[in-house]
Amino acid sequence: MIERAYREGSRLGLAVWTQDEAGPYPTRPYPGQSWAQQGQPKQQPHEYVRNGTAKLLTLFCPGSGELRARGVFRAPNAVLHPWLQQELTAILSQLAPPAPVTRANHAMWESWQQGLQARITLPAKLPTLRLLLVWDNLQGHLTPSLVLWLFSHGVMPLYTPLSGSWLNMAESIQRIIVRRALAGQYPQTPEQIIGALEATVTGWNQAPTPFHWGGKRYARRVRHRQRQHALGGSGACMRLSIRCRSTTLQKYLYRFRCQATH
Structure with a gap:
């Protein structure tokens, strides 16, 4: 269903957006490359003070690469729902x-x-369907008032299944933004984390990169499902591999290879 939204949403005249909350990100040194001179890497302290955390609310359009995000200290429903309604109304x-x-x-x-x-x-x-929203199956995302608000504005929520967050493209853009903003840095306050994340989002939107579903990973999954074992002597094939006749033969072949190598 979600894969169908990525592939057919635009063809059906529907906008497709993904939503997620990234974090929390604590005030600590983050590993990564820096602009330090070669041979003189930037040093990070092994001890740090825990001054709080920050999160990033993200709303991402894979088709255009546009990213709408906001840094917050916490992301309860009282913070997430108004922000989401405001952004979706603008979209x-x-x-x-x-x-x-x-x-x-x-x-x-x-x-x-x-x-x-x-x-x-x-x-x-129901009004005319205009937008598909892919997001995680969290309890706060199932709030009746919010779901009814989405329906009234022509938005259909598509929830990722359990252990299916990899279907949410917002996960990918969040990794890119966080790595660019915090890798090799040592933010000491949550405000610094929010500032770095939002500045990186601004830079991303100056030249956004569209995402598309599929690619080599999807092709590998298709081949795995359709994989067949070829049989010698003809063009026949089978879906199940042939089991070895006995473990004694396997031991003999293993012993023969070891003697040949030595």
Whole structure:
């Protein structure tokens, strides 16, 4: 379902955004490269004072590479929900005007819940679907008031399954931003961490890089699912590997190879 959103969302005229909260990041030295002279690496203290932590709220559009982020000290629902509603309202205002509601509109919403064991109860009246939001399946993301707000604004939330955070592209952009902002640095206050993260986000948006789903990793997974074992003498193949006839043969072959090498 989420892979379908990445591949078909734009073709269906839907904006696709991903959301996540990165952190917390404590006030400590972070390993990484620095601009120190060769042979004179930058030294970091082995002891540090714990002055607090900072987090980064991120909202990322893989298709365009645009990143909306905000550094915070904590990310409870009282902080996350208003920020998310504000950012989504701004994003929706930049999209094309919604098309008139048709009879197939409700079926379009339901199509993004196919295959789910636990489905979200959709309201009887729904506006035109305009945006797909991919994010983690956290308790705060299931708040009824927030979910109803998303529905009323034409946003369909797509929750990643358990142990499926790798489906959220926001995880990738967060690693890039954090590595650029904090690698080799020693922030001593949460304000310094927030400043470094937000400055890096500003630099990213000056020349954003679009992400696309798939690539070599996806091709490897497809080959793994379709892998077949070729059989000699013809073009036949089998999906299950042939089991060795006996462990005695394996020991003999292993002993023969060892004697040949010596």
